[in-house]
Amino acid sequence: MNVGIAGAGIIGRLLAWHLLEKGHQVTLFDKDPVDSGSAAAYTAAGMLTPYSEAETAEPRVFDLGIASLPLWPQLIKQLGADVHYRTGGTLVVTHRQDQGEFNRFSTTIHQKLNAMQGQFSLLERTGINELEPELSDHFHQALYMPEEAWLCCCCLMPALGDALMARKVAWHSNTEVTDVCAGEISVKARSGTRSYHFDHVVDCRGMGAKPQMDGLRGVRGELLWVRAPEVNIKRLVRLMHPRYRLYVVPRRDDLYLIGATQIESEDYREITVRSSLELLSAAYSLHSGFAEARIVDAKVNCRPALPDNQPKLFWQEGLLRVNGLFRHGYLMGPALAQESVALLEQGSNYRSSFSGLIDYDNVETVITGAA
Numbered sequence: 557m558n559v560g561i562a563g564a565g566i567i568g569r570l571l572a573w574h575l576l577e578k579g580h581q582v583t584l585f586d587k588d589p590v591d592s593g594s595a596a597a598y599t600a601a602g603m604l605t606p607y608s609e610a611e612t613a614e615p616r617v618f619d620l621g622i623a624s625l626p627l628w629p630q631l632i633k634q635l636g637a638d639v640h641y642r643t644g645g646t647l648v649v650t651h652r653q654d655q656g657e658f659n660r661f662s663t664t665i666h667q668k669l670n671a672m673q674g675q676f677s678l679l680e681r682t683g684i685n686e687l688e689p690e691l692s693d694h695f696h697q698a699l700y701m702p703e704e705a706w707l708c709c710c711c712l713m714p715a716l717g718d719a720l721m722a723r724k725v726a727w728h729s730n731t732e733v734t735d736v737c738a739g740e741i742s743v744k745a746r747s748g749t750r751s752y753h754f755d756h757v758v759d760c761r762g763m764g765a766k767p768q769m770d771g772l773r774g775v776r777g778e779l780l781w782v783r784a785p786e787v788n789i790k791r792l793v794r795l796m797h798p799r800y801r802l803y804v805v806p807r808r809d810d811l812y813l814i815g816a817t818q819i820e821s822e823d824y825r826e827i828t829v830r831s832s833l834e835l836l837s838a839a840y841s842l843h844s845g846f847a848e849a850r851i852v853d854a855k856v857n858c859r860p861a862l863p864d865n866q867p868k869l870f871w872q873e874g875l876l877r878v879n880g881l882f883r884h885g886y887l888m889g890p891a892l893a894q895e896s897v898a899l900l901e902q903g904s905n906y907r908s909s910f911s912g913l914i915d916y917d918n919v920e921t922v923i924t925g926a927a
């Protein structure tokens with residue numbers, strides 16, 4: 557197949573990779589350069605955490621996340637690049653006064669993941685001390701999810717870009733797509749627009765697809781990067797709090813990502829004072845070593861979400877739209893890309909094992925709300 561992909565964010569790149577693996581020809585279009593840009597994929601914390609996200613996420617997100625977990629290390633190995641990828645799991649903790657929050661979280665996880673009891677366990681102070689000694693003074697209980705992992709998106713995106721270029725994908729960078737329809741991608745050109753024709757076209761523009769997808773909305777997320785040599789945390793940590801839920805993602809060189817807000821707004825402006833205060837106060841309450849940390853960056857972006865906050869593949873002959881990755885683009889990306897390839901190869905004969913993932917022959921009506 558000769559496939560054209562509009563949008564080279566995380567799902568566009570993963571899809572291109574899987575299509576090339578299957579021997580197809582791929583052309584990518586993106587408004588940004590190959591190794592940088594405004595994709596939500598560059599802002600993400602890179603958490604691959606289906607178990608802890610299961611509290612609020614739907615079963616489809618969980619299933620795609622579980623299917624993707626083992627695919628990440630395989631992909632990173634194939635890339636052969638220096639991508640910071642870590643396993644070691646997540647610790648979910650709470651302050652004593654917020655025990656109710658922790659109990660609610662723990663009960664929901666136990667109810668939703670009943671069949672997977674081996675994938676999480678309740679730790680007391682000694683258990684916490686064995687894994688993260690610097691947290692054991694503050695926290696007397698934690699829920700531990702050992703299978704969860706995380707990666708550095710700012711290493712992965714350029715590494716995937718380089719690997720795709722090396723495999724001879726045709727890449728139209730700095731090229732704004734103006735329209736995507738069956739078999740055709742139109743882009744802005746010096747003399748108006750120019751169209752390219754393919755066997756199949758895939759729309760992976762995330763929020764950029766909004767003009768053609770009425771139901772799509774952006775959900776603002778703010779994330780702080782701090783350098784904290786006085787903190788030594790090796791695993792993902794989530795703090796349950798009635799108002800400021802927080803995660804801390806350890807990176808190399810004493811860097812920690814502290815995030816993230818989730819605000820129903822398509823506001824891409826800088827982080828607010830309120831969000832900074834909330835994130836930093838919660839981080840300081842988690843570990844006092846954050847007091848002397850240096851703030852090295854503050855990132856803001858909007859997550860592309862459909863009304864039910866679940867991903868969807870809208871398919872018709874010649875056109876596939878992949879969108880609604882919301883806060884789980886990395887978590888679900890590899891499995892979503894595999895599903896997309898199977899759908900492109902088999903068309904309406906393909907039946908996904910992920911219930912409700914594919915919408916057949918409704919590309920225009922469902923997403924615009926017409927009819």
Ligand SMILES: Cc1cc2nc3c(=O)[nH]c(=O)nc-3n(C[C@H](O)[C@H](O)[C@H](O)COP(=O)(O)OP(=O)(O)OC[C@H]3O[C@@H](n4cnc5c(N)ncnc54)[C@H](O)[C@@H]3O)c2cc1C
Nearest residue numbers: 563565567587596597601602603733762764777885886887
């Ligand atoms: C603060 C924050 C933290 C997050 N943390 C995590 C996390 O820990 N784990 C996780 O799994 N997910 C996380 N996410 C979610 C994740 O970033 C998104 O789900 C994911 O990036 C969506 O992927 P996408 O490829 O659909 O869109 P994007 O990554 O936004 O990519 C869209 C691409 O399309 C291009 N494009 C758009 N319009 C056009 C146009 N007209 N012409 C040409 N190109 C165009 C853009 O340049 C971009 O490259 C986080 C998001 C935020 C904001």
